[in-house]
Structures are given as C-alpha cells and as structure tokens.
Amino acid sequence: MNFEFASRMGKVPRSFVREILKVTEDPEIISFAGGLPHPESFPYQDIKEVAVQVLEENGAQALQYGATEGYQPLREWISQRYQRMGLKVDPEEVLVTNGSQQGLDLVGKIFLNQDDAVLVERPTYLAALQSFGLYEPKFHSLALDEDGVDVNSLKMALDEFHPRLFYAVPSFQNPTGISYSLNRRKEVARLLKDNDTVFVEDNPYGEIRFMGQDNPPVKAFLDESILLGSFSKIVSPGIRLGWITAPGEVMDKLITAKQASDLHSSLLSQMIVHRYLSDYNVEAHLKKIxxxxxxxxxxMVSLIKEEFPEGVQCTEPEGGMFLWVTLPEGMSSLExxxxxxxxxxxxxxxxxxYAEDPQHNTLRLNFSNSSEEKIxxxxxxLARSIKELEE
Ligand SMILES: Cc1ncc(COP(=O)(O)O)c(C=O)c1O
Structure with a gap:
C-alpha cells in the first residue's frame, strides 16, 4: 500500500537528539547528549510511599477519568508556588499537561496557521521547533548574548514580521544554559506589552538555579503571556506532568485542544505528585538537586578550561542542565x-x-546525567577528539 501522509509531516524531521540517544545506548559510551536529570534526583522511596497512600485512600478516584483542567489541589499548589515568586496566577489559569512538551503542542494548535511568523531564540529548544513545525509556521531567529535575547533584533522582528508568537526559554535555556538578566526580562516585557505577539515562556529549569541571583519569570512583568512549567526536572520526567498558565480567553481554547488530544492527564500521576509535594520537604529535595x-x-566547566584547546569557548550556566560549546571558526561539530x-x-x-542557517561549530553538553568519574x-x-580534528 502507498501511504499518503499530510504535507506537514514532510517538513518536520525526527528529533535528532532522540536519534543520537539510540547510538549512545552502548554502555561503553559516555554520553553528554541526552537531556536527562540524574537518576539520584528521583525521590523513589517517597513516591512509592505516596503512591500506596493514594491508592489505599483514594483508589477509586485516582483510577477514574478526571477533569481536563487537571486535579484541582495540584492546580492550587502550582498557583501558590507562583504567588511565592510574586506572580499572580489563579488556579483557574493553570492547565495540567503531559509534560510541558504537550503545552507547546497545544499552543501551536490554538495559535498557528500555515506561514504565520514565529520568533525563536538562536539557538532554541529543538523539540519546540518540532512541535510548532507541525503547524507549518515561518520561523525567524533572534540572537542571544550572555544576558538573553538581543532586544534590538526583537524590536525589529516585531515591526517587520508581526509574529503570532515569540517562544523563549529565559531561564537556563536548553541548549545554551543562558539565563536572561533581570533588566533583559523587563525590556522584553516592555517591548511585548500592548503588542499582539503572544509571548510563550518555557520554564522547566527555573527552579534549578544553583548560583547567582534569582530572577522571576518574564511573566512577572508581562501579565498576558503564556508560561509553561514542568515537574520533569524537579520530581521525575517519567511521570510526564507539566502545566501551562494562560489568561482566561486562551485557557478556554487550550482546554478544547487538550480535550481533543487526550481528554486529561493521568489523575493517578497528578494525585501522587500532589501528595508528594504537599507531604514531603520539596525545598530539601530541590536543594539536593x-x-x-x-x-x-x-x-565540567573547569575541565573544559583545562583540557580543551585554546579558542574553544563554553557558557558557564548558573542553573539548569546544559552548557554550550563553541569551537574555533571553521570547525564542524558534526565531524x-x-x-x-x-x-x-x-x-x-x-x-x-537552529531554526535556520545553523552555526556548525557549536555543540551542547549535558552535565546533569553523568557521575564525576564519567565527566x-x-x-x-572529547578534548582528544577536538585536538584530532584540529590536526
Ligand atoms: C526547554 C524545554 N521545554 C520543554 C521540555 C519538555 O519537558 P517535559 O518533560 O516537561 O515535557 C524540555 C525538556 O527537556 C525542555 O528542555
């Protein structure tokens, strides 16, 4: 049989990272490729205990269908956590999703028509390109420096393309580890205020700041934006829970799109996570991570400085799980x-x-998933390989 697929499927490749992960299954390979949290960061024992409690005390509810919006106590927990950061997000403005990845898909679904302009950072999160890419927009990339997105480029792009969305990861970005300064956050908010471009702030790493001054999400300065969060990096990615916050009018459409997708996220998982967050010391857990x-x-940073040849640069992230290496001009990270x-x-x-015009001398290293010996x-x-490539 000749399968005829929708034209949108021809435009989006399989995730390169996920393909690489197959190569790196060989146990002898030391992989800095994945974006995996460290297994020691998973609260196995606590989750086991709360799972038993949830099933013993509320088994019938946990195994039943649930509301599309999410388990109300979990929505309230998320709302209160934002309140402590100085953000006002009502529980009704929170939709629980299957990881923040589903949030990205729902955003694409409700906002994007073919050829709509979408602004992204340069470089940006690969799976956001994949997710939005299925709705066939036109991507335009904005340069990043160590304080965040270049605001002149943002201003020009807003004027020139009238984009539907601007997607950004302002805290400990995947792939670069770059985090926007407080000033840059305010400038971005100022430019987007009273503008019809929707700001989509993806924030799965915000709680993983391990040095430097804490900054609130851009949403603190831009009320009408969309903010995505995730339990993947603070509890477990396998539980597949995240959330999306949006103003009421947008929430309405997101709920319709989620209903069409999967009706609701696993109530059992939501009840387990909520009980874990409520009954255990999450702050101590985050401190450990x-x-x-x-x-x-x-x-990793100190070894790169010692062992990589001169001319190789790397970012020095204050949080998150990745750093970004730039090889000397002309070198190819594919080679x-x-x-x-x-x-x-x-x-x-x-x-x-890269959404367009890739920079071939760059690469991403994950530091969260490897033991010190492996690092x-x-x-x-890797230093030996770079020297070999230089010769
Ligand atoms: C920037 C960014 N957004 C979204 C996700 C998806 O995370 P989740 O596990 O919550 O779906 C990731 C995962 O690595 C990510 O790095």
Whole structure:
C-alpha cells in the first residue's frame, strides 16, 4: 500500500537528539547528549510511599477519568508556588499537561496557521521547533548574548514580521544554559506589552538555579503571556506532568485542544505528585538537586578550561542542565561527533538547535546525567577528539 501522509509531516524531521540517544545506548559510551536529570534526583522511596497512600485512600478516584483542567489541589499548589515568586496566577489559569512538551503542542494548535511568523531564540529548544513545525509556521531567529535575547533584533522582528508568537526559554535555556538578566526580562516585557505577539515562556529549569541571583519569570512583568512549567526536572520526567498558565480567553481554547488530544492527564500521576509535594520537604529535595548539578557543572566547566584547546569557548550556566560549546571558526561539530564516537563519547552537534542557517561549530553538553568519574573521562576523551580534528 502507498501511504499518503499530510504535507506537514514532510517538513518536520525526527528529533535528532532522540536519534543520537539510540547510538549512545552502548554502555561503553559516555554520553553528554541526552537531556536527562540524574537518576539520584528521583525521590523513589517517597513516591512509592505516596503512591500506596493514594491508592489505599483514594483508589477509586485516582483510577477514574478526571477533569481536563487537571486535579484541582495540584492546580492550587502550582498557583501558590507562583504567588511565592510574586506572580499572580489563579488556579483557574493553570492547565495540567503531559509534560510541558504537550503545552507547546497545544499552543501551536490554538495559535498557528500555515506561514504565520514565529520568533525563536538562536539557538532554541529543538523539540519546540518540532512541535510548532507541525503547524507549518515561518520561523525567524533572534540572537542571544550572555544576558538573553538581543532586544534590538526583537524590536525589529516585531515591526517587520508581526509574529503570532515569540517562544523563549529565559531561564537556563536548553541548549545554551543562558539565563536572561533581570533588566533583559523587563525590556522584553516592555517591548511585548500592548503588542499582539503572544509571548510563550518555557520554564522547566527555573527552579534549578544553583548560583547567582534569582530572577522571576518574564511573566512577572508581562501579565498576558503564556508560561509553561514542568515537574520533569524537579520530581521525575517519567511521570510526564507539566502545566501551562494562560489568561482566561486562551485557557478556554487550550482546554478544547487538550480535550481533543487526550481528554486529561493521568489523575493517578497528578494525585501522587500532589501528595508528594504537599507531604514531603520539596525545598530539601530541590536543594539536593541544585547541590548535585552545581558540582557536576563546576567540574565540567573547569575541565573544559583545562583540557580543551585554546579558542574553544563554553557558557558557564548558573542553573539548569546544559552548557554550550563553541569551537574555533571553521570547525564542524558534526565531524567532531564522528571522531568522538570512536573515542566513545557523545554530545549533540549544535546544528539541530537552529531554526535556520545553523552555526556548525557549536555543540551542547549535558552535565546533569553523568557521575564525576564519567565527566572527567568524557571531557578528556572529547578534548582528544577536538585536538584530532584540529590536526
Ligand atoms: C526547554 C524545554 N521545554 C520543554 C521540555 C519538555 O519537558 P517535559 O518533560 O516537561 O515535557 C524540555 C525538556 O527537556 C525542555 O528542555
């Protein structure tokens, strides 16, 4: 049989990162490629205990269909957490989703028509390109510096393209680790205020700041924006829970789109996560994650400085799970990838993260998922591969 697929499927490739992950299943490979939290960050025992309690005390409810909007106590917990950050988000403005990834898909579904302009950072989160890409928009990329998106480019792009959306990851961005300064957050909000471009702020790493001054989400300065959050990096990605907050009118459409997609997210998972968040010391848990990732990040950054050849640069993130390496001009991280695989070390070549005109001398390293021994050995192997490529 000849399968005829929708034309939109021809425009979006399979995730490059997920394809690489298959190559790196070989246990001898040290992989800095995935975007995985450290397994030691998972509260196995606590989740096991609350799962039993939920099933014993509320089993019939937990295993039943639930509301599309989400489990009300969990929506309230999310709303209160924002309140502590100085953000006013009513529980009714929170929709629980299957990870923030589903939030991105729903945003694409309700806002994008073919050829609509969408602004993204340069580079940006690969799976957002994939998610929005299915709705066939035209992407325009905005340069990033160490304080965040370039506001002149943003201003020009708003004037020129009248974009439907501006998608950004202002805190500890995937892939670069860059976090917007407070000033930059305010400037972005100022430019977008009273503008019909919807700001979509993706914030799965905001709670994983391990150094420097804390900054509120851009939404603190831009009420009418959309803000996505996730339990993947603070509890567990396998539980597949995130959320999206949006003004009432948008929420209405998101709920319709979610109903069409999956009716609702797993009530059992929501009840387990809510009970865990309510009954256990989440602050202590977050502290443990931050301490662990800071150690791993410090080690990786210092080894890169010691062992990588001169002319190689890397970001020094204050949170999150990734750092971004720029090789000297003219070098290709794709060629490096082949050499590195022979040395049994993997990373993600940067080209995957560009909506247009990729910069070939860049690459992403994940530091959260590797032990200190693996970081030492892996960076050593990668340094050898870079020197080999230089020769
Ligand atoms: C920037 C960004 N947004 C969204 C996601 C998706 O996360 P979730 O597990 O909540 O679907 C990720 C996951 O790595 C991410 O890095």
């Amino acid at each position: 931050r301490r662990m990732y800071k150690r791993q990040r410090d080690l 490096l990838f082949d050499l590195a695989l022979k040395e049994k070390v993997a990373f993600v070549p940067g080209q995957a993260f 030492k050995e892996g960076i050593n192997r």
